[in-house]
Amino acid sequence: MATTSNKTGEAKLNSFRTGPDDKGFFGLFGGRFVAETLMPLILDLERAYDDAKNDPEFGKALAFLHTHYSGRPSPLYFAERMTADLGGAKVYFKRDELNHTGSHKINNCLGQILLARRMGKTRIIAETGAGQHGVAVATVCAKFDMPCEIYMGATDIERQAPNVARMKLLGASLNPVTSGAGTLKDAMNEALRDWVTNVKDTYYIIGTAAGPHPYPMLVRDFQSIIGREVREQIVAAEGRFPDALVACIGGGSNAIGLFHPFLDDKDVAIFGVEAGGHGLDVENGHAASMNGGTPGVLHGNRTYLLQNYDGQILEGHSISAGLDYPGVGPEHSWLKDTGRVTYVSATDKEALTALQYCTRMEGIIPALEPSHALAHVMRLAPTMAKDEIIVMNLCGRGDKDLFTVAKALGMKI
Amino acid sequence: MKTQTRIDRRFAALKKEGRAALVTFITAGDPDLETSRKILFGLPKAGADLIELGMPFSDPMADGPAIQASSLRALQAGQDMKKTLALVAEFRAQDPDTPIVLMGYYNPIYVFPGDRFLDEAVKSGVDGLIVVDVPPEADEELCLPAIERGLNFIRLATPTTDAKRLPAVLANTSGFVYYVSITGITGSAAPDVNNVHSQVARIRKSTNLPVAVGFGVRTPEQAREIAVGADGVVVGSALVTAIQQSLDGDGHATGKTAAAVLDLVNSLSKALRG
Numbered sequence A: 001m002a003t004t005s006n007k008t009g010e011a012k013l014n015s016f017r018t019g020p021d022d023k024g025f026f027g028l029f030g031g032r033f034v035a036e037t038l039m040p041l042i043l044d045l046e047r048a049y050d051d052a053k054n055d056p057e058f059g060k061a062l063a064f065l066h067t068h069y070s071g072r073p074s075p076l077y078f079a080e081r082m083t084a085d086l087g088g089a090k091v092y093f094k095r096d097e098l099n100h101t102g103s104h105k106i107n108n109c110l111g112q113i114l115l116a117r118r119m120g121k122t123r124i125i126a127e128t129g130a131g132q133h134g135v136a137v138a139t140v141c142a143k144f145d146m147p148c149e150i151y152m153g154a155t156d157i158e159r160q161a162p163n164v165a166r167m168k169l170l171g172a173s174l175n176p177v178t179s180g181a182g183t184l185k186d187a188m189n190e191a192l193r194d195w196v197t198n199v200k201d202t203y204y205i206i207g208t209a210a211g212p213h214p215y216p217m218l219v220r221d222f223q224s225i226i227g228r229e230v231r232e233q234i235v236a237a238e239g240r241f242p243d244a245l246v247a248c249i250g251g252g253s254n255a256i257g258l259f260h261p262f263l264d265d266k267d268v269a270i271f272g273v274e275a276g277g278h279g280l281d282v283e284n285g286h287a288a289s290m291n292g293g294t295p296g297v298l299h300g301n302r303t304y305l306l307q308n309y310d311g312q313i314l315e316g317h318s319i320s321a322g323l324d325y326p327g328v329g330p331e332h333s334w335l336k337d338t339g340r341v342t343y344v345s346a347t348d349k350e351a352l353t354a355l356q357y358c359t360r361m362e363g364i365i366p367a368l369e370p371s372h373a374l375a376h377v378m379r380l381a382p383t384m385a386k387d388e389i390i391v392m393n394l395c396g397r398g399d400k401d402l403f404t405v406a407k408a409l410g411m412k413i
Numbered sequence B: 001m002k003t004q005t006r007i008d009r010r011f012a013a014l015k016k017e018g019r020a021a022l023v024t025f026i027t028a029g030d031p032d033l034e035t036s037r038k039i040l041f042g043l044p045k046a047g048a049d050l051i052e053l054g055m056p057f058s059d060p061m062a063d064g065p066a067i068q069a070s071s072l073r074a075l076q077a078g079q080d081m082k083k084t085l086a087l088v089a090e091f092r093a094q095d096p097d098t099p100i101v102l103m104g105y106y107n108p109i110y111v112f113p114g115d116r117f118l119d120e121a122v123k124s125g126v127d128g129l130i131v132v133d134v135p136p137e138a139d140e141e142l143c144l145p146a147i148e149r150g151l152n153f154i155r156l157a158t159p160t161t162d163a164k165r166l167p168a169v170l171a172n173t174s175g176f177v178y179y180v181s182i183t184g185i186t187g188s189a190a191p192d193v194n195n196v197h198s199q200v201a202r203i204r205k206s207t208n209l210p211v212a213v214g215f216g217v218r219t220p221e222q223a224r225e226i227a228v229g230a231d232g233v234v235v236g237s238a239l240v241t242a243i244q245q246s247l248d249g250d251g252h253a254t255g256k257t258a259a260a261v262l263d264l265v266n267s268l269s270k271a272l273r274g
Helices: A036-055 A055-072 A080-086 A105-116 A132-143 A154-159 A161-169 A184-197 A214-223 A225-238 A252-260 A330-338 A348-362 A368-383 A400-407 B007-019 B033-046 B065-076 B081-094 B106-110 B116-124 B141-146 B166-171 B193-204 B220-227 B237-246 B257-273
Strands: A001-004 A011-013 A029-033 A076-078 A090-094 A123-126 A149-152 A171-176 A202-204 A244-249 A269-277 A294-298 A302-306 A342-347 A388-392 B021-027 B050-054 B098-104 B128-131 B176-181 B211-214 B233-237
Touching: A011 A080, A011 A302, A011 A342, A029 A294, A029 A330, A036 A105, A036 A184, A055 A105, A076 A225, A080 A090, A080 A348, A080 A368, A090 A105, A090 A225, A105 A132, A105 A202, A105 A214, A105 A252, A123 A132, A123 A184, A132 A149, A149 A154, A149 A184, A149 A225, A154 A161, A154 A171, A161 A171, A171 A184, A171 B021, A184 A202, A184 B128, A214 A225, A214 A252, A225 A252, A225 A388, A225 B257, A244 A252, A244 A368, A244 B220, A252 A269, A252 A330, A252 A388, A252 B081, A269 A330, A269 A348, A269 A368, A294 B106, A302 A330, A342 A348, A342 A368, A348 A368, A348 A400, B007 B021, B021 B033, B021 B211, B021 B237, B033 B050, B033 B257, B050 B065, B050 B081, B050 B141, B050 B193, B106 B116, B116 B141, B176 B193, B193 B211, B193 B220, B220 B233, B220 B257, B233 B237, B233 B257, B237 B257
Parallel strands: A090 A388, A123 A149, A123 A202, A149 A171, A244 A269, A244 A388, A269 A342, B021 B050, B021 B233, B050 B098, B098 B128, B176 B211, B211 B233
Antiparallel strands: A001 A011, A029 A302, A076 A090, A294 A302
């Protein structure tokens, strides 16, 4: 990492955008903590990705799919009524919920399926929590005619029925995971077990900016289209960069996609919003790994984790299946420790309130995940001046959450 | 030449005897600390030459259902790293010779934290470590500090470890090399014996260390076949499955639990002593 020394002799960063190093570390975080069987595979993947990155044809193929398949660029929308009602900064939504399949997850899947095909892989596996990533993977597998196995926690299958049906319609075969609490972490364990067994033909499309190097880097790069578009769109709309960025954090792929292109623009304040569940003071009652966890090693990387004194991983809790993960992408852990990004949290209740507020004010039903980001926008905007600007990543639409929301609000549907 | 460790001495003695080592895996604290102690203390007499003692972890990503369940039983019974190290110390006080290798995942070691874990492991009489998710690329994390303290760091070589990569895997390995006989998780497919023999021969060309073979070895017959050409055979899932099958309806140990494991070890040992 590029550093210079300041007067006190402490290392000071020149840039926040140069990571990871060649071993896959962002400072203390990241790395490649995997079993030997997988080591040659992730080294192969790293070489293949380096090669693809430098091939203009790869970039062209991806850009074509963005334009004609997923519908990019996604709009940058001025939330006029919310802005007036909150009485402070101008609030803009980056509308990644309008992508094909309904979330930002398609950005990553299109990149990774092109990579898998380049590598000559013939079988795709993936984990999913809320099912948004699973749907995106099943979608690209249908488009490219590749067999697809999705690992999904049994608990999540129950609370995300619409996405389960979509994956099945798309031809994916769904493997319910009952180990642990049957949520995202357990699905990831099971996908890793599949990969270690089927090393020759299988490509593992990890859904978030976590896992062993090079995944956190390549997922970030594929998601950074979000932030790159915002840089152009906000200048077109307002003639300048925003004062604040806000995104929700589960594993953190939508957030790193928005944040990364802005990391060196020091006048842009950046906020990541973790899932506060029942509250950070409730033991094992939240999924805020950075605000309520400690560094550890899980799923191939070192990062902040929800864990007990003995290094046993806790399940965590969030009303949102997509944020219900005991870890977080390693680059976020590093951005937290360097102080470049401020990580806060929003509770289940605050997210539900924000979801209803946005729906009534703007006619947009957000997913529960970005509703956490919205909850922070609702706190932040009133403290800012009217000529200041917030851009929030509205990374998923709420259709998949209607049952959960209805149940939480006591509605009958 | 570095000082011989308990593991070196044991393999050298078995070489003189002309037979392969029986390496047994159980999880510390499975199904409870008391029963686990009884099993552990009984292993040498039942014929175990080396003992791998699992450090339970909530997310054993390289393990199949049998060892996952074993880890979970131990954690639910209240096992933690402190108790595991204390168990080794107790064992060592009454058995000065049988090598003990702690096996598991990095996180419980990392949060202990690592340096203190290594010091206490040495103090407890641990001889070696197998940490599944710390590859040679991260040697400075744990492997080198372990070696400095005189512990053996045992590395897994797998069917995907090709000729180009093998030297890196072997570089800081000591004690023995653990050859993983299948691509997959513990206790799943049975290994193809002929293939294992040729793979072990391949590894031998690059190292003078003993080679033990594991993953998928369940029966005395299989153990005997795998042992041909290898210096050791590792049996794990079959043993923890024997624990599981001996439990009562509530998942608690019964009078049969320790004997179920030790009897199986006994028959595996007889097969290797042929």
